[in-house]
Amino acid sequence: MRAMVLDQPKQPLQLRDVPKPKPDRGQMLVRVSTCAVCRTDLHIVDAELPDPKLPLILGHQIVGRVEEIGEGIKAQFKVGDRVGIPWLGWTDGECAYCRSGRENLCDNARFTGYTIDGGYAEFTIADARYCFHLPERYDDVEVAPLLCAGLIGYRSYRKTGDARRLGIYGFGNAARLIAQIALYEGRELFVFTRTGDKATQQAAKELGAVWAGGSDEMPPERLDAAIIFASVGALVPAALRALAEGGIVVCGGIHMSDIPSFPYADLWEERVITSVANLTRRDGDEFFEIAPRVPVRTQTETFPLEEANTALDRFRAGKLKRTAVLVVNAVANQ
Numbered sequence: 001m002r003a004m005v006l007d008q009p010k011q012p013l014q015l016r017d018v019p020k021p022k023p024d025r026g027q028m029l030v031r032v033s034t035c036a037v038c039r040t041d042l043h044i045v046d047a048e049l050p051d052p053k054l055p056l057i058l059g060h061q062i063v064g065r066v067e068e069i070g071e072g073i074k075a076q077f078k079v080g081d082r083v084g085i086p087w088l089g090w091t092d093g094e095c096a097y098c099r100s101g102r103e104n105l106c107d108n109a110r111f112t113g114y115t116i117d118g119g120y121a122e123f124t125i126a127d128a129r130y131c132f133h134l135p136e137r138y139d140d141v142e143v144a145p146l147l148c149a150g151l152i153g154y155r156s157y158r159k160t161g162d163a164r165r166l167g168i169y170g171f172g173n174a175a176r177l178i179a180q181i182a183l184y185e186g187r188e189l190f191v192f193t194r195t196g197d198k199a200t201q202q203a204a205k206e207l208g209a210v211w212a213g214g215s216d217e218m219p220p221e222r223l224d225a226a227i228i229f230a231s232v233g234a235l236v237p238a239a240l241r242a243l244a245e246g247g248i249v250v251c252g253g254i255h256m257s258d259i260p261s262f263p264y265a266d267l268w269e270e271r272v273i274t275s276v277a278n279l280t281r282r283d284g285d286e287f288f289e290i291a292p293r294v295p296v297r298t299q300t301e302t303f304p305l306e307e308a309n310t311a312l313d314r315f316r317a318g319k320l321k322r323t324a325v326l327v328v329n330a331v332a333n334q
């Protein structure tokens with residue numbers, strides 16, 4: 001099968017013919033239809049995340065069809081089913097985190113497209129227990145970005161509790177998806193962009209934000225919560241200063257530059273800073289239930305599998321206006 005392979009970080013992916021994998025017990029062989037490109041893929045290529053499997057097939061927002069089923073899979077999937085494969089690929093089910101509903105923190109978790117091979121390939125292997133059925137209203141291209149930007153964004157959003165005034169720092173893919181749910185649930189949305197990025201501020205207002213401005217500005221009202229989707233540590237103290245008493249700052253990314261020091265007074269009065277790691281299957285079930293009701297809409301730009309490096313380069317350079325989705329096998333109509 002054809003695959004785009006990362007041999008070493010900081011090198012371009014190589015298009016290569018590799019043996020088609022075989023499903024073990026509990027696993028499925030999936031023919032990949034589409035795979036969205038995530039900022040995490042970029043962090044892996046740029047050596048900002050430690051110890052990836054090497055050589056590695058990237059990609060953890062995979063949409064495909066079940067081609068072959070290994071032994072021991074109960075009724076949840078059958079050959080031909082459409083399936084979504086997310087970042088969380090496997091957990092041990094036994095550690096203290098798994099046993100307390102926090103499998104996202106599992107000591108031995110494996111991650112798709114990072115510590116196990118992912119979807120920048122014609123086929124991939126997945127443990128059926130971590131895969132999702134996908135809402136029928138979406139086609140294979142438009143549903144792909146929901147599998148990470150949507151899902152982990154949703155976990156960040158849920159950490160904000162019932163915040164009425166919600167700030168979002170960085171208005172990229174995840175932010176745009178989560179903003180739609182926040183508005184659907186009646187939150188007041190305040191969007192912070194790079195200083196002077198009027199076009200993005202305008203886009204945020206058109207989507208329904210009550211205020212949009214630069215990340216160096218203070219919002220007109222204090223926020224109950226803020227989610228930071230940009231990987232810029234300096235936004236943490238900035239967001240903290242914009243919070244009301246008891247407010248929470250949620251860092252929604254897997255990698256962030258260092259956070260500058262700030263006065264304790266900015267954290268005082270029970271303000272909280274937290275991060276969000278990975279996802280649980282429950283996050284996925286909840287998200288795929290609410291997303292089609294909103295309905296959350298994605299904006300995508302497609303690339304053939306062979307052009308994965310182009311998609312990554314354009315992402316790194318900030319030249320993607322929409323979420324890049326690799327189209328691997330021809331997309332059948334729903």
Ligand SMILES: [Zn+2]
Pocket residue numbers: 091092093094095096097098099103105106107108109
């Ligand atoms: Zn565990």
Ligand SMILES: [Zn+2]
Pocket residue numbers: 038039040041060087148149
């Ligand atoms: Zn991701």
